[in-house]
Amino acid sequence: MDPVLAADLAALPDVLDTARRYASDVMNGLGERPVSPAVSADPRALPVAGRGFEGALAEFSERWADGFAASAGPRYLGFVTGGATPAAVAGDWLAGAFDQNPASRSGAEAATELERETVRWLAELFGVDGHSGAFVSGATMSNFVGLAIAREWLGEQRGISVAELGVGALGEVAVLSGAPHSSVYKALSMLGLGRDRVRLVPTLPGREAVDVEALEAVLASSGGPVAVVANAGTVNTVDFDDLRALVRLRERYPFWLHVDAAFGGFAALSDEHAHLVDGLAEADSVCVDLHKWLNVPYDSAVQFTRRRDLQVRVFQNAAAYLGLPTDDPDFVHLTPQNSRRLRALAAWFALMAYGREGHREVVERCVAQARRLGAMLAETPGVRLLAPVRLNVVCFAVESREVGEVLDAVTASGDAFLTPTVYNGQKAIRAAFSNWRTTSADTDRVHAAIVKALAG
Numbered sequence: 001m002d003p004v005l006a007a008d009l010a011a012l013p014d015v016l017d018t019a020r021r022y023a024s025d026v027m028n029g030l031g032e033r034p035v036s037p038a039v040s041a042d043p044r045a046l047p048v049a050g051r052g053f054e055g056a057l058a059e060f061s062e063r064w065a066d067g068f069a070a071s072a073g074p075r076y077l078g079f080v081t082g083g084a085t086p087a088a089v090a091g092d093w094l095a096g097a098f099d100q101n102p103a104s105r106s107g108a109e110a111a112t113e114l115e116r117e118t119v120r121w122l123a124e125l126f127g128v129d130g131h132s133g134a135f136v137s138g139a140t141m142s143n144f145v146g147l148a149i150a151r152e153w154l155g156e157q158r159g160i161s162v163a164e165l166g167v168g169a170l171g172e173v174a175v176l177s178g179a180p181h182s183s184v185y186k187a188l189s190m191l192g193l194g195r196d197r198v199r200l201v202p203t204l205p206g207r208e209a210v211d212v213e214a215l216e217a218v219l220a221s222s223g224g225p226v227a228v229v230a231n232a233g234t235v236n237t238v239d240f241d242d243l244r245a246l247v248r249l250r251e252r253y254p255f256w257l258h259v260d261a262a263f264g265g266f267a268a269l270s271d272e273h274a275h276l277v278d279g280l281a282e283a284d285s286v287c288v289d290l291h292k293w294l295n296v297p298y299d300s301a302v303q304f305t306r307r308r309d310l311q312v313r314v315f316q317n318a319a320a321y322l323g324l325p326t327d328d329p330d331f332v333h334l335t336p337q338n339s340r341r342l343r344a345l346a347a348w349f350a351l352m353a354y355g356r357e358g359h360r361e362v363v364e365r366c367v368a369q370a371r372r373l374g375a376m377l378a379e380t381p382g383v384r385l386l387a388p389v390r391l392n393v394v395c396f397a398v399e400s401r402e403v404g405e406v407l408d409a410v411t412a413s414g415d416a417f418l419t420p421t422v423y424n425g426q427k428a429i430r431a432a433f434s435n436w437r438t439t440s441a442d443t444d445r446v447h448a449a450i451v452k453a454l455a456g
């Protein structure tokens with residue numbers, strides 16, 4: 001064995017203990033470090049002789065650590081970014097320590113059973129008990145898997161299997177949506193269906209929710225089979241399509257109903273907001289991100305479907321050594337990956353440690369903080385809210401300065417990180433709350449940073 005590697009093996013408890021102390025300093029300091037520091041990279045050559053763990057940590061700490069954003073902290077409100085709760089981080093570490101490959105039961109029986117249990121818990125949490133599912137790397141991949149199953153269903157309507165014959169055999173199909181996330185276009189590109197298959201359906205006036213009557217008109221006039229991508233939480237204004245109405249429409253015009261509930265699915269945890277995802281259980285496929293509002297470390301999401309038979313047609317990998325898919329297929333037959341990390345373990349720890357109640361509290365506190373910031377910004381001169389705060393995002397325009405200038409000043413303050421968008425043709429700023437640590441004091445500090453940035 002390489003002597004440096006042998007020394008690390010001999011010192012394994014110290015290696016992990018040093019990492020533990022370092023990591024707990026990082027996590028305890030998240031509220032203090034600049035939220036999104038400026039970085040100048042200075043790439044070095046590949047080491048020939050290794051320096052061991054201590055040497056690597058010293059190098060990392062000196063050259064990289066200070067540049068890392070406090071994206072897991074309470075005032076990073078860009079995109080939709082969760083943090084990582086204590087049990088979730090520990091679960092993630094243990095996934096590394098056990099280093100399982102839950103691709104198939106063979107050789108990893110307990111790990112695959114744990115993932116199955118976690119998927120069942122999540123299905124219950126989001127009210128999609130009738131669905132089966134699997135862990136994937138993020139909502140983009142979850143949308144990809146859902147739309148891959150949709151593609152197979154579209155083929156089924158025409159009496160063919162796209163998995164066998166390819167998309168060339170499919171003919172004209174359409175993907176209808178009111179305000180699809182960019183990842184839907186990316187997924188359609190990867191699926192060979194093409195970004196151009198998206199047919200945008202008008203949304204309700206001043207809203208991002210699809211106009212159900214307009215959708216009905218498109219469905220009534222469409223020639224071929226259709227998939228509908230419904231939104232349960234758009235990124236700009238967290239608007240929700242009327243899922244119940246879509247389900248009723250599907251009774252008259254059969255279509256595949258995929259719901260992108262990347263973070264909006266968490267509305268199911270709150271009594272006040274659960275009605276927003278009423279009907280989710282009837283969807284044919286559902287996407288939910290976990291590295292956002294479940295606050296597990298990147299990367300983690302889950303995909304759900306009621307048509308696992310079609311999913312297996314698309315993703316089966318029937319090598320002799322892997323075994324054929326059964327009616328309870330191994331994960332190797334369900335997603336693009338063969339070998340895969342036990343991502344479920346971090347989520348399992350989070351759910352076991354904090355339960356439905358703990359996660360409900362995080363969701364409700366984030367909503368309360370979004371409302372708080374929204375109320376403060378509504379009273380702030382030079383600021384205009386572009387939508388009511390429906391759940392956990394505040395979307396606002398600034399009048400006296402450019403959006404880019406305001407965002408740069410907020411970032412330079414070190415107190416907050418927000419991201420830009422364009423909503424209704426207007427440049428705007430989003431503040432998205434999905435971190436388990438955010439308190440009213442944090443929200444006040446974010447507001448103060450915005451006010452200061454507006455003053456120039």
Ligand SMILES: *Cc1c(COP(=O)(O)O)cnc(C)c1O
Pocket residue numbers: 080137138139140141181183233234235260261262263289301
């Ligand atoms: C974040 C998000 C995605 C993409 O998620 P990734 O985890 O970044 O792949 C898709 N849809 C919605 C609505 C999202 O919020």
